[in-house]
Amino acid sequence: MRKHILIILSVTFLVLSACTEDMLDKINKDKQHPSPDAVPAYLQLSEAIMSTGFGTVSGDYAFYLSSLNEQEIGVGNNQLMQAELRNSSEWTASTTFNNVWNSTYGNLLNIREIIRKITTEVPGNVGQYDLLGMAQVLEALNFGILTDMHGDIPYSEALKGQGNLQPALDAQKDVYAGIISTLDEAIANFERGKDLISAGKQDIAFGGDVNQWKATAYALKARYLLHKLAVEPNVLSQVETNAAEAVKLGFKGFTVQEFNGVTCDNPWSAFIWSRNYTASSLTVANIMEAPDDPRLSYYTYETGESYDPGNEEISQVADGSLAFPAWYDLGSQPLHLFSKSELYFILAEAQLRLSKDATDAFRTAVETSVSEILGLFDDNTSASEYAESLGAPTLKKLFEQKYVAQSYDEQVEAYNDLRRLKAMGEAYVVLTNPRNTQSGINRYPERLPYGNSGVIGNPNVKAAYGDGTYIYSQKTWVNDK
Template structure:
């Protein structure tokens, strides 16, 4: 019987509003805004910004890094721009718009006139820095110092990306200082903090780990930039080495009580508006790629493969990106879906930063000589942390993989390559954008095949995204000149 295929629109699967991000241009001195105290708004902005991270940013990275293919046996179209590497000002434009909206809300918390909320403001500073790092990583120069001024400046100038990176360190130091030296009457943070529940020591650890990531992002360029190398050595010498020691999760009370109360990732995957749960197009369309199937199945078989994807006869079965169904294509009849370690239930925790990522960042910093420690132990612990987070059993994988060049620390000629490989697996399906950024930084998550019939002018993935249409329309005087070719040939400053 011939299968009926669903025709997908060219736009990606998303439930986000298409409103212009400049709708946030209200006065920061609005008395209505000042009446909303930080303890009343922190959970909402934490939740809304995480939704962008886990959905669109995660999708972009996983498709670019050839983790996900398409269920071409049931659908026609979809991921046409991603597989074609067809860059434009409309490509993932909603990510820019959404992040600027959300970071504006963090700014509102920071600028709240009351001096009684230093701990809430410190959290906002940390989260604002977290997302502004990603804005720089995706675009390079962006509005920063003049952003979020509302009607006082509706056409913010663009700041130099390296200057922004250095100021993010300043902001994180300020946040830590606010935690350590808050006035005695500072309102305590409690359950309204839906990430760490008011654990301010945990927030300091998160800030330290974010500083570590920001500094390491620049380490490759520092190899040939003496001024930057001096800056990094100074910053690392002053870095507090108390890093994230558990998964940083978010859960404001996700549940199956209604469709919108689900974890936003699960809301993208399944529909609760019917008597029985049905899977949405986003879940039914996404399949494992043949590239990632080979990486997980072979040398040695990775116990996480059955948690990241469903197994078929004991293995992950994938499809080449850009392939089509038989007889015109070579796609297998059955392909692995997103697995039970990613798609669990409506109430599952969201993950903002994994313990595995923290440990691998530390392992890289030790390997590069920036901080003391045992890189091998940190590397091995990261694999175990990833297994635990996904619900996999390590077995002998840690010792087995350490015999494999490129995958295990002990056997690898290039230790950073092994660290990048394990990061790419640990973050698969959880934070794909981070993997793409690390790929552009190091070039060591390598041998990733391009989609069939890709139109990339360099036969490589882009190094950054194009500035969105919304900016060209509303802030054209300040948007840097940019061609399609530029995003393939010139990257962020640290590249």
């Protein structure tokens, strides 16, 4: 009997020790993923940059806006056809931009985590002011795009995870103020960290060059100040100052060059290779044609063909037989997060509106864009000659050229310009899609709808979204004059 008792006791002991909390903690240890503070912040920077470019600046916003802006035509008998035909539900549905809504905020969380680790001095991240500034630049850019696309957005209460599951919306005006001050902080941090190389190779935009990041911060400041021109007409001199500062720092353009077209593809190429949803637009071709733009033949894939916006038959073609800009077929073309040409277009606009000589800025802007495109095809045509041939800049020429340049991958900014100019009562590029008005009803979105996750998970967003048709009537603050 003693033997039995001993056996029972030892079995009981074994079994009990098999389920102590410490034992079960050990068993449940996650061997697949690192815990947050185990990852040094600089390792997060690459994704922060890639996601900003691949997911937010390009990606779904750009794909849809290319149709809205007529910078390309939406075809393929599916979603982009619906967009091209200004199908109301395609534009108002909260599902349409849900992926990018989620991924942009997800990226912002990543950026905030970088900031947290440096500012709260998590071991291994102490004193990395250069990296801190980079994260702040990216934060400003991502929030800038979010508010430009959606208007009032969760900002001050956003990104708190379980701490606030239903963040309130901040007025766009306040988001703009926040963006500008974030950029000022970034500039200050670049000053403090000017001799550091915390990110090194992980910085897939500038390889850790703090000066270029600082220039980017100034360029972004210039952009977001300019966005407010319709409602705050006195911003022009600040725009000029900041743009000039970026130029002075030798801004080379905020780009991702990682693509090789084989194992790592530019998002536009991946989109077209996956879907055949894009074709060349007659609106762009017409602007290119008169001044004999050397980019035109590449824009039409050397077919000379382009298509009128809103054409139902064209939009149904799904077999990939339509012409589309040849650069999208490379896959290795660089991706702009903020192009050098945009900076010079901003500077030129400020100078023109301040009645200053904008010729140099304008020519540099055009030449940069043209030479980038020609460079992709080893075309030796002189970009500078073309830029000179355009003569002295006017606002019309400037916006036409900016529109053409941004048909490459800056559709988001083109949409911002089109709306701002409308608010200011100016029109340089005339949109021709007949379906922008249907049976007397406006079908040109003044903003993009909130993401579905917000509409179903956050009453504040749901209230603002309503049935989604607000996108046709309510302008965003910067464009509401």
